[in-house]
Amino acid sequence: MNTLAATAGAAGALDFRQKVLAMLGLCFVLLMVALDQTVVGTAMPTVVAELHGFDLYAWVGTSYLLTSVITVPIFGKLGDDHGRKPFVLTAIILFTAASMLCGLAQNMLELVLARALQGVGGGMLVATTFACVPDMFPETAQRLRWQVMLTAAFGLANAVGPTLGGFLTEYLGWRWVFFVNLPVGAASLWFVWRYLPAMRRAGTASKLDWQGGLLIAVLLGSMQLLVEWLPLHKPLWLMAGLGLSGLAALAGLLWWERRCPNPLLPLDMLSHRSLAPLFGLSLLLGGGMFAVMYYAPLMFQGGFGLSPNQAGLLVTPLVVCITLGSILNGRIVTRVRRPTLLLGLGLLLFAFTAGALGWVDAATAHWLVAALMAVGGLGLGLLLPNLTIFVQQSAPREQLGVATAMIQSTRMIGGMLGTALVGVFVTHRYVAGVNGLPAAPQWLGWLRDPQILLSPDTAARFEQLTTAAGINGGVLLGASRLALVDAIHLSQWLVAALAVLGLLLVRRVPHVELRDVKTKTAVIHD
Template sequence: MAVHTAAHHSAGQVLPFRESLLAILGVSFVTMLVALDQTVVGTALPTIVAELRGFELYAWVATSYLLASVITVPIFGRLGDYYGRKPFVIASIIVFTAASVLCGAANSMLFLVIARGLQGIGGGMLVGTAFACIPDLFPDSVVRLRWQVVMSSAFGIANAVGPSLGGFLTQYCGWRSVFYVNLPVGLISFYFVWRYLPHLRHVEHRERMRLDWPGALLIAIALGSLQLFVERLPEHGLTAGSLGLLVLAVVAAYGLWRWERVCPQPILPIDMFRNASLNALFTLAVLGGFTLFSLLFYAPLLFQGGFGMTPNEAGVVITPFVVFITVGSIANGRVISRISKPNLMLYIGFAMIAFCCFVIAIATRGTPRALLMGSMIVGGMGLGLVLPNLTIFAQQTAGREHLGIATALLQSLRMIGGMFGTAIVGTMVTQLYTNGVHKALDAEQATHWLPQLADPQILINREAQTSLVADLTRAGHHGAPLLEAAREALVSAIHLGLALAAIIALISLWQTRRVPPIKLRSKPEPVMHAD
């Protein structure tokens, strides 16, 4: 196996054009694997629960995956810095695809939850290593932006077709096919990565690395406890158990900070957080995740439950949001290398996201669909300007030594921001909706009907609504007005939640000033060797 110092080709890349294209196609299939799974599975969940009968574990189908992936992203991001990323990308494809087959073969909700946890480990390995392969292949950040469009397009295509594909497969092929669809995508990505992705490693880390197991364990405890806390918050509120999880997360995070300061080879280099530019970018990743996930989770509920759209109608309104994230990324790659102040794109992006949130936060049932779709286009474009630039800026600021862990941390912090966004907005929506429904029922002296209206999903299921209205009418109550009152309570609750997301986007806009002026490097650093 030949080892040589990477010879950078004319465009600031370590491979010629054809090999670069095939390698990035492999990485793009890998990211498509994760994106497709995230969007396809959600559509099938109600059908899965109906067949496997385990509603008490409903949330854990998503939680087990998120929990495992949030923990493993920074761990494998760091290991990739030391040992090269190709072995971990290959291992992650195998784990993720095998776990997908296990999910499809599940005969109980508990089995499915465990298989989803294993799938989350594979997904965390994927995110922690695949995104950092791009700067390995293209050390020149200007060239990297152009090539990253391929990856952004694959991600966008998977997000755009995922919900429709999930519905089609569930309806015509059964819910198990939603997991089995990962098998051909996994095999294709495995072939391309094995055949074309070079094994690039860093010269300075050829000596034996001692794995920081205490650091990895503390990361797992801190992020795991935090994930469980935010998952419990919307449903249970601030209970003793929830506060205990929060305290455990804080104690583990403090212990991690103390340990990593003295560890000779830390898995999480604390000095990165002392870098003003990286610190600002990490903060923006958390805030951006808060806004993004709040919008993605609650805009569909507003359109269907609040405005009475069918799932198909809501999908038509929301699809431009996902598609234009990709369009924005492509436009960003064309523009940012031609302007003298790349930071400007972050300002424009966050302003567009805030605009989108504010429009949706004041929208009513009578708002023209064209305006709703237009705002979704603006929001998607904004994210297309923000997401790739946060990654590019962090990779350039962190330097070659910490490239993988910086990329992985950015992804983890975005997910943590999303966790907080969905938990806080979810708690607001749940409490405000319940209070509004309780008030309407109290005026009709029908508070004993609260359990039937407590879950806003009733406002999406039209058959259940018809049945409930008939039951209320037979009981001597005004069924249709009560259902309408519940719908208005949901609209008001989500409006306030998305208004908070818009405020967070404005705070992100203000925080962008903390990012020092970034100069995109046009000269690559020949610091790697390839196998």
């Protein structure tokens, strides 16, 4: 395939069949990444029950997000300068290989490391896949019409992901949650290699800001370790070292990015009147969304005693309604007089769901829990695409790609920090609740690790030993479940409070005019 300049003329050289098949390849890529995001949360309680190491529960998610957020801006820039197809192909191979390593992991540390490698591939895919669409379809209205194919792939992954994760975990084993990426990755690789055009911008490539990337990695890594290790009473010198390294990386990043001719993190965008509140909203949303998606299944399985399949069915309405909300948003966002009001509505709906999750218990009807999750999904469906649309509408044309990458990156950073902070809070609150139980220390030692609530075999062994000692182990397990539910309840109320706080940022978002975009479905996913 000849290398083409990414212009309207070059895009017009593609015939309809190649456009369809190229978009189909991108759909398979999105399906793979979206499936991975939706099935892993449902499987995690079972994973930690088998591999042990509940202290690394949050790391399975945050290690992926940490490496993703570092690679997104780097490969977004490389894709701009050298064309996206080689990086899409490399990312598919890396993501698929890392998925196999995740499925073969023998302990939680191996899984965390494999997820970090998978995050590199995921970040490359996020940085390059979505940018392929405007390369092929430079005109806004045409691009948004073709975007429906990606919306359909995203919707399919959301519709089947949680249920598929629960089914695979319960009947084939949790490893198949990762192995399912292998056939999808093979299909992605074939279609992208065969049909995606190799397009690149005309002109000389600018030098990549590797120094900025390294400083961002040190800053985020230090923050992540500090949040995770602070409650574990690690040595003071280690905590102080992490804090100082993070501060030094932040100071160095601010100094360097102001002087770098092609900064990886343009500081002027962070102070941009229109963009700054959108980045702040994305940060809050990432933290809240991932906290719900990772810890609601833990509450359903560890707290309520549901099976992975049952928990997956309860989470499914959330992710399905993200797609439905996005489609609804595409119908109305170009027609309403003040599109930014949709951000406020989305936050209120999501805050309602998070607050309600802090109220439900094992006796709550499943249909009601599913309905509450659906409300939150509709809220996210109004938030996720609009943040991208508003950023792309507000950013200077020459910084469009960087602004789009930053809205994705801030959501990932929020997810990374939110998942870690909620994990620390839930663990601390749960252990405090267990320590208050009227039982001998040797039995409390069993209960301090929540994985006993996720492993029927371990729970049965505990009951057998306590019964032999003349103690009702079932009562202690029930009290431990209540302690876990209480901890997750409080964490979800904090998420709801953050969502309400986001309304203050919505008020700072300037008016965005979209009524000139003529299209039936304006759905953009970030």
